[in-house]
Amino acid sequence: MNRLRYLLGTTIGRKLVVALTGIVLILFVVGHISGNLTIYIGQSALNSYAHFLQTSPMLWVMRLAMLAIVVLHIALGFTSMRENHLARPETCHAGQSWYLRLYQQRMIISGLVLLAFIACHVAHLTLGVGLGEVSRLKDTSGHVDVYSRVVSTFQNAWIAWAYIAAMLFLAIHLKHTVRAVFQTLGFFRENYFEFFEFLSWMVTLVVVAGFISIPLSVQLGWLTLP
Numbered sequence: 001m002n003r004l005r006y007l008l009g010t011t012i013g014r015k016l017v018v019a020l021t022g023i024v025l026i027l028f029v030v031g032h033i034s035g036n037l038t039i040y041i042g043q044s045a046l047n048s049y050a051h052f053l054q055t056s057p058m059l060w061v062m063r064l065a066m067l068a069i070v071v072l073h074i075a076l077g078f079t080s081m082r083e084n085h086l087a088r089p090e091t092c093h094a095g096q097s098w099y100l101r102l103y104q105q106r107m108i109i110s111g112l113v114l115l116a117f118i119a120c121h122v123a124h125l126t127l128g129v130g131l132g133e134v135s136r137l138k139d140t141s142g143h144v145d146v147y148s149r150v151v152s153t154f155q156n157a158w159i160a161w162a163y164i165a166a167m168l169f170l171a172i173h174l175k176h177t178v179r180a181v182f183q184t185l186g187f188f189r190e191n192y193f194e195f196f197e198f199l200s201w202m203v204t205l206v207v208v209a210g211f212i213s214i215p216l217s218v219q220l221g222w223l224t225l226p
C-alpha cells in the first residue's frame, strides 16, 4: 500500500499507472470484440459466450476491478495531462488555430465521449434499459438472448450510427493509448519507432473495424433476428 502511495506521488509513477491501467483496458476491448465477433457464428454462439461470462463466479470481482482501473486511468490521465501542460506551456498559446487546440485536447474529449458511451451502453445492453420485451427473451438453451438484444438495437438506424460515431472516438483514444503504453514502457526507441507506430495502427484498426462491423452488418441486413 505504501509502495502504491509512493508510486502515485511521483510523476513517472503516475504515468506508469496510466500505462498499466491502459494495458488492462486495451486487453478488455480486445477480449470484448473477440467475444462479440461470435455473433457471426450465430445466435447460440454469442448467447453461450455471454452466458459463460454472466455465470462466472469471478463476474463481480472483475466488474469491480475494472471499475477501479477505469477510475484510476481517468484520474491519473487527467493529472498527467495537466502536468505535461504545466511543464510545456508553450505548446498551448493564444492565437493557436481551433483545430490544433482540438487535436491537443483529443484524449480528454475522446475519453469523455467514451465514458458517456459506456454508461449508456451498459444501461442499454447489460441492464436492458429501453429494450422492452427483447430484454426478457431466452433462446432454446434457456440462455439470455443477447443476440436478439444486439440485432434489435442496431435495427434502429440512429442507434447504429451513434455506435459507429462512438467507435471513431474509440479509435482516437485507442491509437494514442497503445502508442503511449509502448512509449512509457520504454519500447519506443528510435530503431523500433516505425514498428511500434505500425503496431499501434494495426491494433486500433482491427479492434475498431470489428466493433463497427456489427451495427453496419445489421443495417445492411447481413445480421437479422432469428
Ligand code: HEM
Pocket (backbone or CB within 6 Å): 029, 032, 036, 050, 051, 053, 054, 063, 114, 118, 121, 122, 125, 126, 146, 150, 163, 170, 211, 212, 214, 215
Ligand atoms: C458494436 C460495438 C459493441 C457491441 C455490439 C457490444 C456488445 C455488448 C453486449 C451484448 C454487452 C452485454 C453482455 C451481457 O449482458 O452479457 C456488452 C457489455 C459491455 N460492453 Fe460492449 N459492445 C460494443 C462496444 C463496446 C465498447 C467499445 C466498449 C468499451 C470501450 C464496451 C464496453 C462494455 C462494457 C464495460 C460492458 C459491461 C460488461 C459487464 O456486464 O460487466 N462495449 N457489450
